[in-house]
Structure formats: structure tokens, C-alpha cells
Amino acid sequence: MLAIRAAKLFDGIGPELVERPVVLAEGGRVVAVHPGGSVPAGAELLDLGDVTLLPGFVDTHVHLAFDASEDAVGRLRRAGDEELLDRMRAAGRAALAVGVTTVRDLGDRGYLALRLREETAKDPTAGPTVLASGPPITTARGHCWFLGGQAEGVDAIRAAVRERAERGVDVVKVMVTGGDLTPGSDPFHVQYSHAELLAAVREAHRHGLPATAHAHSAAGIADAVAAGFDMVEHCFFVTEITDESDETDTGVDYDRRILDDMARLGVVASLxxxxxxxxPPPPPRIARRIPGLVAGLAAMREAGVGVVCGSDSGIFPVKAHGSHPYSVVAMAETGFGPLEALRAATSAAARACGVACRKGCIAPGFDADVVAVAGDPLADITAVHAVTAVLREGVRVDPDKPQQGPAGP
Ligand SMILES: [Zn+2]
Incomplete structure (x- = not known):
């Protein structure tokens, strides 16, 4: 039995921290959490010192197959599957090093994330626990079509969902609106009809799978909610700015009725x-949207919409693999505060991803996924950057420890 000792512990829910915790772990699971620091006889002591223990982070939105270069799409399209899988292994290890012990990959090519899921399930040091959607379902030449998930029409969409269920995905992802990453795609435009979206959700639910919608614009978010999606990715209610000189145009148009529907139906926003x-500084169109985005997030909180924390790692250089702690800090600093941000990155994220009984909490029966940070992140959220140790399923996987996973590129 392993006994992990520290100064404080956030169990994933809080609000109080446990003082002088000892976490007992055996067979990769937590068996007990004792306050007060006493270690049972015969246990192997891992004293991490003056740190706060947190549940390993659950990043609800990553793209392991994108390498976070200036040309992430081009580099993906030029890579063969084996080379791509090697990059995905490295991306997973970069996330694990900052305390992300579970990732939900929302867009790979060729179901490669499912191969990585198998590898890391066998070896906790090889990377995080992987949950994966496979290639997102999209229209012909629609957002991220090059990942291979093109399907249009109710029958083709049902077949696409069935194929994913047969492959063993953990979630079905549909590109409800276009996105910025794909030339020719319009993030404000809804790609599918109501009948198509309904077919995708019903088929996913028939197979016991949650369905998540990529949606930027209010129209896309409203259509996703109306079709019964369990979750909306991004969910920023952005609108097209047609006239840059019109200063009354904030580029954001959140709709309180949609937010109320999300809260009532339990549709989670994966921010x-x-x-x-x-x-580089954000382009003017993005900078102009920031006040509206912050107001929209406040409205989301007021409406009681469930929120979880995703990084979208991989798509741009500033969204590097291992940047997830910056997403947690950004959430806290845009009005959610440290406690809600930490829940959104741990227990709430695990619940939204369907792994609530294994991940996101430090409690008996949960996987012994633990991250240690210097300082108290409830007092100062930037403490999440000061990672001193990471354990996945009870195995220490700190970045400075030699890794035994498959060799990277
Ligand atoms: Zn994404």
C-alpha cells in the first residue's frame, strides 16, 4: 500500500481543503483518505511535503493529432498514421506532465486516439487515460473534413454514428457549426438540418454514448440544444462582425433563453x-469580443449552466499540449473563481465525460490520479502551474522521472 502525504488536499468537490492528508492507494485505486498525517504501519510513505494534492485534471477537449505548430492542419495532412500516432504519444505525455491524467480527444484521424487509449490503459506512465470521439462527424468539405468524418443526410449520419459505436468510441462529436481552423468553413453557419442533428443524437444515445456538439454561434448552440446534445463545445455565442467600424457590434450575442434551456436540460458547456x-496579441476581431464573452460567461453562471474546462490543445502554438493549466486559470479569472474552475477541471469534467465513478475526485474507489502543486490553488489559482508531482493510477509519472512509454518521434 502507498501512503501519499501532503500539507493539504482538494478532493474535487470541496469547498474545504483536507489538512495534513494521507491518501492510501493500492492496485491503482484510492482506498482511504485520512486527515491528520498518520501513516498506517507497513505502508510505503511518499511524503510530498508542503503541497496541495488535487485530483488529476480531466481535460474535456483536446486534439492529440494536431501538433500545435503554425501549420497544425497541414502537418497532420502530410503525416502517415504511424508518424501521427507518435506525435499523439508525445502530446499525451506533455499533458500528463502538467497533471492532466485524463484527456478527451475530440477529433483524431483514423481512430488513432483509440490505439493510444489502449497503450495508456496498459501503462500509466505512457500518457493520460484517453477518452475519444474518433473523427468528428462533419459535412462534405465542412469543418475538419480532412479528419475523415464526412457524412450528410439522416441515413449517412446514423451510419457514421453506428460505425463509431462499433469502433468503441467514448463520445460522438458533431461539427454543428463551421470553425476557424478549416479554410472555407464558416463558424457562424450551422452545417446540418434539425433532422440530421436529431438523428445523430438519437443514434448516439441508442448506443449508450453521449453526444457533444462543436458550436460557436448562437444559432448553432440553439440547434444543438434543440436536438438534445448532452454538451456544447466552445459555446461562446459569437456573431459575425460585418462592419468593423460599428462599435456597437460586440461580436457576441448570448441568449438568456438558450442558457435557461441548457440549465433546465442539463446541457453542459465545455469552455x-x-x-x-x-x-501574439489577439487579432482585433477577437479582442473586441472579449468584454461580450466575459458578460456571456457571467450570464451562463447566473442561469446555472454546468461548465467544464477544456483546453483545445493542439490547434495553435498558444494552445500547446500541456497548456491546460492556463485554461483552468483563465476560467477562474473570467469570473468563475478558483473553486468552480477546479471543479470544472476535475469532478464536473469527469461527470460530463461519463467517468464520474473513476475520475475527478480523490476518494475511496477512485483511480489514484493525483497532482501535487506548491501553494494553495483555492487561495491563488496560479498555483496550478507549480506542479511538483503527478501520479496516475498510483504510479508516479513526474516529467523528470524516466518515462517507459513507447519512444516518441
Ligand atoms: Zn477542438
Missing amino acids: TLGALPGG
Whole structure:
């Protein structure tokens, strides 16, 4: 039995921290959490010192197959499957090193994330636990079509969902609106009819799978909610700015009725805030939207919409693999505060991803996925950057420890 000792512990729910915790783990699971620091006889002590233990982070939105370069799409399209899988292994290890012990991959090519899921299930040091959608379902030449998930019409969409269920995906992802990453795609435009979206959700639910919608615009979010999606990715209610000189146009148009529907129906918003510091300043169209986005997030909180924390790692250099702590900090700093941000990155994220009984909490029966940070992240959220140790399923996987996973590129 392993006994992990620290100064404080956030169990994933809080609000109080446990003082002088000892977490007992055996066979990869937590068996007990004792306050007060006493270690049972015969246990192997891992004293992490003056740190706070948190549940390993559950990142609800990553793209392991994108390499976070300036040309992430081009580099993906030029890579063969084996080379791509090697990059995905490295991306997974980068996430694990900052305390992300579970990732939900929402867009790979050729179901490669399912191969990685198998590898990391066998070896906790090889990367995080992987949950995956496979290639997102999209229209012909629609958003991220090059990942291979093109399907149009009710029958083709049902078949596409069935194929994913047979492959063993953990979630079905549909590109409800276009996106910025794909030339020729319009993030404000809804790609599918109501009948098509309904067919996707019903088929996913028939197979016991949750369905998540990529949607940027209010129209896309409303259509996703009306079709019964369980979750909306991004969910920022952005609108097209047609006239840059019109200063009354904020580029954001959140709709309180849609937010109320989301809260009432339990549709979760998977927010993809935050970025690495030091990047170029945001382009004017994005900068102009920031006040509206912050107001929209406040309205979301007021309406009681469930929120979880995703990074969208991989798509741009400022969204590097391992940037997830910046998403947690951004959530706290855009009005959610440290407690809600930490829940959104742990227990709430695990619940939304369907792994609530294994991940996101430090409690008996849960996987012993633990991250240790210097300081108290409830007092100062930036403590999540100061990771001193990471354990996945009870195995220490710190970045400075030698990794035994498959060799990277
Ligand atoms: Zn994404």
C-alpha cells in the first residue's frame, strides 16, 4: 500500500481543503483518505511535503493529432498514421506532465486516439487515460473534413454514428457549426438540418454514448440544444462582425433563453478558454469580443449552466499540449473563481465525460490520479502551474522521472 502525504488536499468537490492528508492507494485505486498525517504501519510513505494534492485534471477537449505548430492542419495532412500516432504519444505525455491524467480527444484521424487509449490503459506512465470521439462527424468539405468524418443526410449520419459505436468510441462529436481552423468553413453557419442533428443524437444515445456538439454561434448552440446534445463545445455565442467600424457590434450575442434551456436540460458547456502567455496579441476581431464573452460567461453562471474546462490543445502554438493549466486559470479569472474552475477541471469534467465513478475526485474507489502543486490553488489559482508531482493510477509519472512509454518521434 502507498501512503501519499501532503500539507493539504482538494478532493474535487470541496469547498474545504483536507489538512495534513494521507491518501492510501493500492492496485491503482484510492482506498482511504485520512486527515491528520498518520501513516498506517507497513505502508510505503511518499511524503510530498508542503503541497496541495488535487485530483488529476480531466481535460474535456483536446486534439492529440494536431501538433500545435503554425501549420497544425497541414502537418497532420502530410503525416502517415504511424508518424501521427507518435506525435499523439508525445502530446499525451506533455499533458500528463502538467497533471492532466485524463484527456478527451475530440477529433483524431483514423481512430488513432483509440490505439493510444489502449497503450495508456496498459501503462500509466505512457500518457493520460484517453477518452475519444474518433473523427468528428462533419459535412462534405465542412469543418475538419480532412479528419475523415464526412457524412450528410439522416441515413449517412446514423451510419457514421453506428460505425463509431462499433469502433468503441467514448463520445460522438458533431461539427454543428463551421470553425476557424478549416479554410472555407464558416463558424457562424450551422452545417446540418434539425433532422440530421436529431438523428445523430438519437443514434448516439441508442448506443449508450453521449453526444457533444462543436458550436460557436448562437444559432448553432440553439440547434444543438434543440436536438438534445448532452454538451456544447466552445459555446461562446459569437456573431459575425460585418462592419468593423460599428462599435456597437460586440461580436457576441448570448441568449438568456438558450442558457435557461441548457440549465433546465442539463446541457453542459465545455469552455475552451485560455492560452499560453507570450503569444501574439489577439487579432482585433477577437479582442473586441472579449468584454461580450466575459458578460456571456457571467450570464451562463447566473442561469446555472454546468461548465467544464477544456483546453483545445493542439490547434495553435498558444494552445500547446500541456497548456491546460492556463485554461483552468483563465476560467477562474473570467469570473468563475478558483473553486468552480477546479471543479470544472476535475469532478464536473469527469461527470460530463461519463467517468464520474473513476475520475475527478480523490476518494475511496477512485483511480489514484493525483497532482501535487506548491501553494494553495483555492487561495491563488496560479498555483496550478507549480506542479511538483503527478501520479496516475498510483504510479508516479513526474516529467523528470524516466518515462517507459513507447519512444516518441
Ligand atoms: Zn477542438
